[in-house]
Amino acid sequence: MEISKSKSHLKRMPLSERVFDIGIKCLFALIIIGILYPLWFIIIASFSNPQAVANGEVLLIPKKINLEGYKALFSAGLIWRSYLNTIIYTSVGTLFQLVVNLPAGYALSRKELVGKKWVVAFFTIPMFIGGGLIPTYLNIKSLGLLDNPLVLIIPGAVSTYNIFVIRSFFKENIPETLWEAAQMDGCSTIRYFIKIVLPLSKAIIAVIGLWVAVGIWNSWFDAMIYIKNQDLHPLQMILRRLLIINEGIGSGAASAAGNASNEMMRQRSEMMKYAAMIVSTLPIMCVYPFLQKYFNQGALIGSVKE
Known part of the structure; x- marks a missing residue:
């Protein structure tokens, strides 16, 4: 029809x-x-x-x-441990960032927040001015987070951009009359946020959660800088090391002409490269379709605007 x-x-x-x-x-x-x-x-x-x-x-x-590429990839000793590490870092890090950023975004959306302009400026400045790698490293060291899994979760927990997106979503989609009605019923601010605001904010929670999860899942630079213990490395760090090693082997094999074993090593390197791409992206690709329906409501309505 x-x-x-x-x-x-x-x-x-x-x-x-x-x-x-x-x-x-x-x-x-x-x-x-x-x-x-x-x-x-x-x-x-x-x-x-x-x-x-x-x-x-x-x-x-x-x-x-x-399937030789997958067999060679998963035969590496640390691959399964790093996979578990990444799942833990992504799950805990995403939850922690939501716990930190959602209340911050809600607080900035309230008209009665004291010193709101100064708080917004305090959050905005780090978006454009960073401390630099060396001061950040010294700060992480002074906090005792070197070779600590928490270094991949705590330092990046506050995201100014995500907070501003959350703030805009709350301002545009949570009616002020709900807060007035809750006050008449004797509801506290914390209870109102947990019982009323959060259940109405599934869209922005899904969007921010996916953004954060993808960022943590694909992250490897912080692990390279702050973590020396290979047992604590995330998946991307292990895959990067394997690909660099096999790339070197493949290049050396390609330069040695006429040797069948060298050609086999080069082919194995190519197979591992494609297998590593699939292994590293498959979980996110599986989760994304279930959250796609929230993107128009969460990302577009919650866009940064005044």
Whole structure:
């Protein structure tokens, strides 16, 4: 029924508008294909024979199914431990950032906040002026967070941008009349925030939670700077080390002509590269579709505006 209505509407449109409409749809279809195809290619390349990938035989479906890349990747001793570390860091870090930033955003959304302009300025300045790597390292060291898992959770817990997005969402979507009614019923500020505001803010919680989770999941620089103990390294740090090592092996093997074992090492390096991409992105790709429905409501309505 809806299709027939759209077709009849299209027929009633002038020729120039129909051509423009079809052109826009074709353009967006090409953009979608351009975004999705590289992702699909990485997936099928990780299951294909590297020689077939190098020869351009792999286009839409895997060729000569080969799981050696995944076997070599997961045979590394620290990969499973680092995977668990990343899951813990992401889960705890995301929860901690929500606990810190949601109340801060709510407080900044209240008109009765004393010294609101000064508080906003206090949050805004660090967005544009950073302390630098060396002072930050010395600060982390003085706090006793070196080689401590908390260094990947606590220092980055406050995000000014996320706080401002949360503040805007609360100002635009939580009616002031709710607070007035809650006051008449004797509800305290904390209870109002927990019992009324948070249940009405699932969209912004989902959006901010996903932003934070993706950031922590993909993070490796802080671990490289502050953590020396390999047992505490996140997944991205281990994958980075494995790829660098195998890249060096592959380059050395490629420069040695005519040796079958060297060619095999180069192919193994290529297989591990594609497998590492899939392993590192698969959990986020699985979670994202379930939170996508909140993005229009949370990210657009909660955009920074005054």
